[in-house]
Amino acid sequence: MPAAVEIHDLVVRYGEKTAVDGLSLSVATGSVTSVLGPNGAGKTTTVESCEGFRRPTSGQVRVLGLDPIADHDALMPRIGVMLQEGGAWSGVRALEMLRYVAALHSNPLDVSMLTDRLELGSCGRTPYRRLSGGQKQRLSFALAIVGRPEIAFLDEPTTGLDPHGRREIWQLIRELRTDGVTVVLTTHAMDEAEQLSDQIHVLSAGQVIASGTPGELTDQGARSLEDVYLSLTHPRKSE
Numbered sequence: 001m002p003a004a005v006e007i008h009d010l011v012v013r014y015g016e017k018t019a020v021d022g023l024s025l026s027v028a029t030g031s032v033t034s035v036l037g038p039n040g041a042g043k044t045t046t047v048e049s050c051e052g053f054r055r056p057t058s059g060q061v062r063v064l065g066l067d068p069i070a071d072h073d074a075l076m077p078r079i080g081v082m083l084q085e086g087g088a089w090s091g092v093r094a095l096e097m098l099r100y101v102a103a104l105h106s107n108p109l110d111v112s113m114l115t116d117r118l119e120l121g122s123c124g125r126t127p128y129r130r131l132s133g134g135q136k137q138r139l140s141f142a143l144a145i146v147g148r149p150e151i152a153f154l155d156e157p158t159t160g161l162d163p164h165g166r167r168e169i170w171q172l173i174r175e176l177r178t179d180g181v182t183v184v185l186t187t188h189a190m191d192e193a194e195q196l197s198d199q200i201h202v203l204s205a206g207q208v209i210a211s212g213t214p215g216e217l218t219d220q221g222a223r224s225l226e227d228v229y230l231s232l233t234h235p236r237k238s239e
């Protein structure tokens with residue numbers, strides 16, 4: 001089966017700043033892939049390049065075999081996107097927003113199921129800007145998956161969520177995987193990466209510095225993923 005995402009030698013510069021510096025990776029169709037790395041390592045920029053929101057300075061990105069910029073209109077209905085900053089209009093009520101996005105798709109997930117499981121029922125009539133941080137996260141996640149995308153790009157999907165919310169999102173991600181959806185997520189939570197991922201890529205300074213399954217990276221659990229991550233990203237501090 002062809003890879004869901006193929007990134008080859010990607011460079012993204014913002015003026016003088018090189019955010020992504022010759023990065024290559026691929027994401028197997030139907031897998032859950034986590035992208036880890038310190039703040040500023042280039043995770044969001046890489047994911048945004050896959051979503052067509054960043055134009056590569058050089059290199060090649062293919063998502064479902066398509067160019068995210070040139071084929072943007074064809075690609076967008078097939079992918080789900082959860083941005084770090086949310087991505088909903090400030091005055092729109094949570095449930096209206098979710099129903100609206102669901103109606104844009106031919107075979108959406110059941111909105112009541114999502115609102116129940118993500119505990120959005122009680123805030124369904126609340127304008128987006130008045131939602132709590134965790135409620136915004138839950139809604140953004142729901143918006144990303146409600147259209148049954150072929151790939152879901154989730155930028156820090158559980159940051160700021162309470163433990164119940166985190167576990168529910170983990171469970172929904174596992175269900176997406178069972179349904180054959182490819183999931184690419186960024187996270188700073190090592191337990192999240194370890195529990196959910198088929199494949200992990202660790203980024204530093206805009207490059208991939210390590211890749212593997214959780215078992216491969218941790219020597220089958222002999223070391224914690226956090227220790228491995230710390231030694232990879234700040235070698236001197238972990239000595």
Ligand SMILES: Nc1ncnc2c1ncn2[C@@H]1O[C@H](COP(=O)(O)OP(=O)(O)OP(=O)(O)O)[C@@H](O)[C@H]1O
Pocket residue numbers: 014017018019037038039040041042043044045046
């Ligand atoms: N629009 C922009 N203009 C200028 N520089 C930017 C822009 N967006 C990102 N950068 C810079 O590019 C680098 C990579 O940022 P990016 O957001 O991709 O990192 P990240 O790994 O997602 O970080 P975090 O874990 O903090 O979310 C950072 O140094 C950041 O300051």
